[in-house]
Amino acid sequence: MILGGALFWKASLSGYLRGQLSGIENHVRSNMSAAHLGSTDDEVVTSMIDHARVGSLTVDFENPDRTVKEKRISVRDHFSGTVEIDGVSVIKSFQFSGHEPLFDLRPNSYDTAPPHGIVSRGRVAIGYEGRNDPDEIKSAIADQEAQLKKYLDWSKAEVDTHDQSLPRLLKAAVERRRQALIELSKLNDF
Template identity: 40%
Template sequence: MRQMIAKADLVKTDAEIVQLLLPGACVEPLEIDFDRAEKNVREVRVTVNDAFHGQVQIDGVRATRSFPFRGDRMLFTLRPNQWSSAIPYAEVGQASITIGIEGRNNAETIKQELDRQQKILGEYTEWSTTLINQHNARLEGLLAAAVARRREHLASLEDLKSRI
């Protein structure tokens, strides 16, 4: 608060100061556009377990789905209060997130795994959105209390100045 509210700002009411600070303090929840998936498949060498030879390399595929998103990409690094032992793994770009799988060229298995990953990603996004909305709902009251404390502190400095 010290950097945001100076003595000169105190000509405004606490409510006015809060309204000025509120937009910068609110967190925008992540919004993933699952309807605009960009799908990609390419050949790769993959290591698989063979009953007779142990681990062997075969010709396989890497299948991915990329989704555009809005919001702060750093929110993907946070774990919400509600979570599952199945954690989503993805590559996060500036404005897209990519899930994927490498394995044998088996369309049904690959689709099932990508669907599973997409479902987990959606759940985590919903859980984080719930927490962000709760945070944003409490924010005005928290800012009002912080502004009041800052005003009181600055007033105590003025009082100290007049007494010395």
């Protein structure tokens, strides 16, 4: 049995990214005041870009932690119902960097078999519990790792496209905010 819940499946990544884009105007309005009128638009954008950037997930597949433990597991058969047998729990985990909630967001490209795993404390773990069948276990873990890599690539492509559009969108919002602040300052002498 594969461990963990479906990754990249709970909500739409594109919906999340659209929400981020719709917040640009409010972010600029909240963070750009008349004090910024002495700075260039590019300087203001540079000061805001890191906060606006989502950034893709990066997983260190080269240095996994592996855990193999004996474990009593429940299995069902057609004659006895559920019985407890000796089995194994095998977990392979990888350190990651990036915004952890991205593991919950389904990219525009996806298939009907998302990877399953557990995300916690900067690590993503894939695993298997069941009978001690090394070939089956290795195959199941390899399949989950391949799916994880595929979904990470799909997510990265979408997030990177979003992040590349930010300087242009932020600059346009900064220009609009600058104009609004200039118009507002014209009221200072009434």
